[in-house]
Amino acid sequence: VPESIARLVERRIARMGPVARLVLATAAELGDVVAFEDLVDSGSAADDVLDAVDAAMAAGLVVERDGRYAFGHPLYRAALRRGLPPRDRASVHRRIAVMLSAGIEPTDHAAIDRAAARGVDVAAIAGHAASAVELGGREAAPLAVGFGIGAGVRQAYLFDFAGAVETLQRTLRLWQRLPAAERERHPISDAYVQLGQALRRRGDDTGAAAAFQAATDAARSDEELARAACAAAWLPYEHGRFAVALAILDAAAPRVGAPLARAQVESARGWLIGRDGHWREAAAIIASAVRTLDAGGPSVELMRALDRLAIAYRDSGAFDPATSIPILERAIRMAVELGRTGERATYEMHLGGAFRDLGRLDESVAALDRARGLCQLTGEQYIESVVEWMSAETEETRGDPAAAIAHRRRELEIFAGIGGNPRHEALAHAHIAYLARRLGDVALERFEADAARIGARHSGIEGLEARVEWALTTEDWFGPQPAAS
Numbered sequence: 001v002p003e004s005i006a007r008l009v010e011r012r013i014a015r016m017g018p019v020a021r022l023v024l025a026t027a028a029e030l031g032d033v034v035a036f037e038d039l040v041d042s043g044s045a046a047d048d049v050l051d052a053v054d055a056a057m058a059a060g061l062v063v064e065r066d067g068r069y070a071f072g073h074p075l076y077r078a079a080l081r082r083g084l085p086p087r088d089r090a091s092v093h094r095r096i097a098v099m100l101s102a103g104i105e106p107t108d109h110a111a112i113d114r115a116a117a118r119g120v121d122v123a124a125i126a127g128h129a130a131s132a133v134e135l136g137g138r139e140a141a142p143l144a145v146g147f148g149i150g151a152g153v154r155q156a157y158l159f160d161f162a163g164a165v166e167t168l169q170r171t172l173r174l175w176q177r178l179p180a181a182e183r184e185r186h187p188i189s190d191a192y193v194q195l196g197q198a199l200r201r202r203g204d205d206t207g208a209a210a211a212f213q214a215a216t217d218a219a220r221s222d223e224e225l226a227r228a229a230c231a232a233a234w235l236p237y238e239h240g241r242f243a244v245a246l247a248i249l250d251a252a253a254p255r256v257g258a259p260l261a262r263a264q265v266e267s268a269r270g271w272l273i274g275r276d277g278h279w280r281e282a283a284a285i286i287a288s289a290v291r292t293l294d295a296g297g298p299s300v301e302l303m304r305a306l307d308r309l310a311i312a313y314r315d316s317g318a319f320d321p322a323t324s325i326p327i328l329e330r331a332i333r334m335a336v337e338l339g340r341t342g343e344r345a346t347y348e349m350h351l352g353g354a355f356r357d358l359g360r361l362d363e364s365v366a367a368l369d370r371a372r373g374l375c376q377l378t379g380e381q382y383i384e385s386v387v388e389w390m391s392a393e394t395e396e397t398r399g400d401p402a403a404a405i406a407h408r409r410r411e412l413e414i415f416a417g418i419g420g421n422p423r424h425e426a427l428a429h430a431h432i433a434y435l436a437r438r439l440g441d442v443a444l445e446r447f448e449a450d451a452a453r454i455g456a457r458h459s460g461i462e463g464l465e466a467r468v469e470w471a472l473t474t475e476d477w478f479g480p481q482p483a484a485s
Contacts, residue, residue: 001078009079012059016052018088019044023052024061026092028080029128033070042099090137097129097143106146107185116154123151123167130170133177142182145175149191156198157339159378164198189215189224193231200235201379205419209235222258229256230268237272238382240423240461246272260301263292267305274312277463277481283312283319300343303334307347314354324354342383345374349387356394364394385414385424392431396477401435408432422459426452430471 013021023044027034030042039049053069056062061076062069071077081089100121104111116122129144148171155164168191175188196211212232219225229252236244249269256262267289274282286309293302310327313319328351335344352367368391375384392407408428415421429452436444449472456468470481 001075001082005073005075006079006082009061009076012061013056013080016055019048020052020055022088022092023049024056025080025088026095027062027069028071028077029092029096032074032077033065033068035068038099043095086135090132090135090140093128093132093135094137094140094143097125097132097140097147100125100128101143101147106142109146109150109187112147112150113153116150122147122154123163126151126167126171130174133174141174141178145171145178145186148174149186149188149194152191152198153194156194156201161198161201161379165195165202168195168198184220187224189218189220189228192218193227196231200238203418205235216252222256222261225252226256226261226264228252229265233268233272237275238421239419240421240459242272242276242423243462246276259292260296260299263289263305264301267293267301267308270312271308274308274315279312279316280318283309283316286312298334298337300338300340303331303338303340304343306331306334307343307350310354311350314357321354321357325351325358328354341374342378342380345371345378345380345383345387348374349383349390352387352394353390356390356397359397361394361398365391368394381414381418382421385411385418385421388414389424389428393477396435401438405432405435408435422455423461423464426455426459426464426468427471429455430468431477433472434474434477 013024016024023039026042026044027039030038036046036049036053039053040046044052053062056069057064061072061080063072064070071080102115102120104115106112112122126144126147129140129147132140133144148167152164152168152171155161155167172188172191172195175183175186175191192211192215196208196215199205199208199211209232212228212235215228216225216232219228229249233245233248236242236248246269249265249272253262253265253269256265267286270282270285270289273285286305290302290305290309293299293305296302306327310324310331313327314321314324328347331347332344332351335341335347348367348371352364352371355361355364355367368387371387372384372391375381375387388407388411392404392411395401395403395407408431411428412425415425429448433445433448433452436442436448452468452472453465456464467481471477
């Protein structure tokens with residue numbers, strides 16, 4: 001705000017009393033255009049509002065517009081927001097937060113989530129309450145924390161990961177300042193999980209790991225511990241470190257006794273065991289988890305377990321590959337019903353791979369294209385990299401090795417931006433070498449084979465060098481592979 005504008009506004013409100021100035025400051029915090037009812041609902045008496053507005057209109061600061069009040073210039077509003085002393089600003093922010101919260105208890109997180117889903121601006125409530133606390137209004141802290149958690153979750157759900165990180169970090173700082181009894185009333189472990197997921201999507205794996213550890217430490221129930229452990233295990237998994245991921249889940253499993261929570265951990269463990277090449281063992285573990293979760297009714301955990309079970313059935317060799325299709329389609333329907341867009345990308349990608357295995361190539365391409373679009377919408381770069389891998393295999397099956405190479409190169413580009421995955425990168429280079437051999441490009445084959453061997457050698461992943469050597473010499477990319485993969 002230019003000093004000339006600040007002085008002008010100050011001169012025009014100098015003759016107004018403190019009540020009128022507080023009403024105008026409240027209006028300035030509410031927006032460029034405000035309604036009489038909103039000013040009354042924020043805690044001002046109707047007569048005080050009328051007096052303040054009349055004086056502001058006479059001073060040229062406010063004009064009437066379609067039955068509401070608007071500031072004559074945006075800088076007038078900005079000057080009013082800046083001009084109040086901290087104590088009065090704290091009061092204004094608290095009053096607005098209370099008004100916007102419409103009586104919802106800050107510890108009723110289900111009610112806050114429902115309000116957010118129907119369009120209530122929970123981020124505005126959280127922001128005003130947090131500002132009040134930071135200006136000295138400690139009584140607004142419960143509102144700031146309760147609505148801050150809901151706002152951060154909502155922002156992440158809407159793919160505003162930068163906003164979610166900012167909101168949740170601010171909220172968690174305020175939560176730490178609450179009395180111990182008050183802190184216990186908030187599901188803070190889940191808030192740390194949401195923060196970790198948002199940080200992961202922003203490319204901050206170090207911050208995400210710290211948030212997931214905080215979530216594990218703060219867990220007060222089996223369900224919270226299971227969610228924290230599964231989230232923490234995803235980070236090393238995403239970079240091909242299956243043993244590290246499995247160790248996290250193995251450490252959590254003995255501490256989780258509730259059947260549904262235990263099934264969630266077992267489903268994730270089964271997936272890792274399968275991805276390490278032991279799909280028959282994985283199928284038995286995941287099938288047991290699905291039975292437990294299915295008895296508890298539709299849930300995000302059941303949806304994830306169904307997807308994992310479909311892949312275990314497909315890759316174990318003990319079932320007809322077509323068995324996986326209806327299971328994956330059920331998982332996709334659940335993802336749509338539950339609003340889990342990011343996870344739907346995974347299931348569409350797996351469906352594309354299942355269609356490829358069955359020779360239904362047009363359906364495979366369509367599913368993979370849907371998955372790619374969802375990844376680009378949600379920022380799920382790791383899943384997008386796997387979509388490129390699956391797309392390469394589909395194009396190879398269609399008889400287009402050059403297109404397959406292009407997909408594998410895109411996969412490697414994605415990994416370069418997210419910190420790498422030694423397992424997948426080595427195999428991508430090996431696949432390009434295999435495809436170059438089919439095209440008769442000896443120089444490219446030699447270059448990519450060297451890259452694959454070097455990557456496998458320095459990965460520290462047991463069995464990867466043997467898998468790469470198989471990939472470099474096989475005549476059938478889709479043939480039987482070494483178990484440790």
